[in-house]
Amino acid sequence: MEPVERLYLDALMEDPAVPGHSLRPQLLAGARARRRPAAPTAPWAEPFAGRVAAMDALLASAVDDDWSRVIVEGWTLQELVAHLAAKDGLLAASVGAPVLGPPLGATSAVGRTSDVQAYERARSPEQTRRDWRAQADALCRHLAGLSPDTPATLDGMSAAVRDHVLARCLETWVHTDDAARTARVRLPHPVPEHIHPTADLCARLLPWTMLLSGLDGSGRTVLLTLTGDGGGEWHVPLGGEGSGVLELDAWREGDGWRRADARITADVVSFCFLLGGRGDPSSFAADLSGDLSLARDVLSSAPALSGP
Structure with missing residues (x-):
């Protein structure tokens, strides 16, 4: 059976x-x-x-x-x-x-x-x-x-x-x-081909979740690395300009190698669920570097668009 x-x-x-x-x-x-x-x-x-x-x-x-x-x-x-x-x-x-x-x-x-x-x-x-x-x-x-x-x-x-x-x-x-x-x-979990575009949406939402949480990330960026099947890397400007979010290869090709203010590395499924309102941002498992305060702000605001 x-x-x-x-x-x-x-x-x-x-x-x-x-x-x-x-x-x-x-x-x-x-x-x-x-x-x-x-x-x-x-x-x-x-x-x-x-x-x-x-x-x-x-x-x-x-x-x-x-x-x-x-x-x-x-x-x-x-x-x-x-x-x-x-x-x-x-x-x-x-x-x-x-x-x-x-x-x-x-x-x-x-x-x-x-x-x-x-x-x-x-x-x-x-x-x-x-x-x-x-x-x-x-x-x-x-x-x-x-x-x-x-x-x-x-x-x-x-x-x-x-x-x-x-x-x-x-x-x-x-x-x-x-x-x-x-x-x-x-x-x-879903197949990787379905996880990746969902993770891409979550990455592109980060500037808006920051704004909705009353946090101003203007002029600052985060490098988001999501590990596991369907993951990837994104360069995310945090000033509410969601169209400026690029996957890492496109970022390198289009803008040259620029240093991000903060870096966040996390499991791709866990990160999607954090944006979906599941999980506690304060205890979310992630490797942070660079501006740690900014990285924590990104994580704390991530569920801002989730709802019933």
């Missing part, structure tokens, strides 16, 4: 076997039958489609007790899935994709989440799962015809749709991990 970990990998269209323990093995045959691969979409949106398929594979093994268990933010698993559907629907509305669920009224993440959760509470958990997956897949299919630079607005924040989709990828990844930890299931 395949473990839940293998179901997760199958959902991502991966082949390698992942060793691990089986959880509730009597449920896995049914879960395997109900899993679905990632929806077809644009290559730049595949990290999000993969996280959706991974979450769906995890939900396929859930039973009644799982759906009613509180996961995060005081939400049960069913309410958490409704929250994901709500935010996916708001992005869908911004780019002209179908919006499923209750009629679109509130356009803030908090308001739409409340509306969709109220709607889904009257439905079965399996219906909620299907509604969320249908919304995410409808968005993915629509993205296949869009340029990644298409403007989009979600919860008052305007950016290229590619960045909003990567943010949806990160949130879905984080909440999949929330649900898995509550169920005591060990899941593998």
Whole structure:
């Protein structure tokens, strides 16, 4: 009988076997039958489609007790899935994709989440799962015809749709991990090709998380090195000029070798989760050098954009 970990990998269209323990093995045959691969979409949106398929594979093994268990933010698993559907629907509305669920009224993440959760509470958990997956897949299919630079607005924040989709990828990844930890299931990380663009978004967000935290990094830079599969190195100007963030090779070629004010080296997955609101910045495992006060400010402000 395949473990839940293998179901997760199958959902991502991966082949390698992942060793691990089986959880509730009597449920896995049914879960395997109900899993679905990632929806077809644009290559730049595949990290999000993969996280959706991974979450769906995890939900396929859930039973009644799982759906009613509180996961995060005081939400049960069913309410958490409704929250994901709500935010996916708001992005869908911004780019002209179908919006499923209750009629679109509130356009803030908090308001739409409340509306969709109220709607889904009257439905079965399996219906909620299907509604969320249908919304995410409808968005993915629509993205296949869009340029990644298409403007989009979600919860008052305007950016290229590619960045909003990567943010949806990160949130879905984080909440999949929330649900898995509550169920005591060990899941593998995404493939490196999906981790790297997500880490790139996190690096480019650092100037904005600093500003939102009331910290002025103008004129200063940090060299961010993220280790592990999917990692890389980024030169990050901290003055709110996110377009100036470059991966290290581009920095060398475009601007010459300039000394960064501070250097931060950390695990790529842990850093993505820090930006996603998981982990304590004060105890975050990282090697710091240069201006240590600046490096600590970068880490302390990193979760500023995370939310429910």
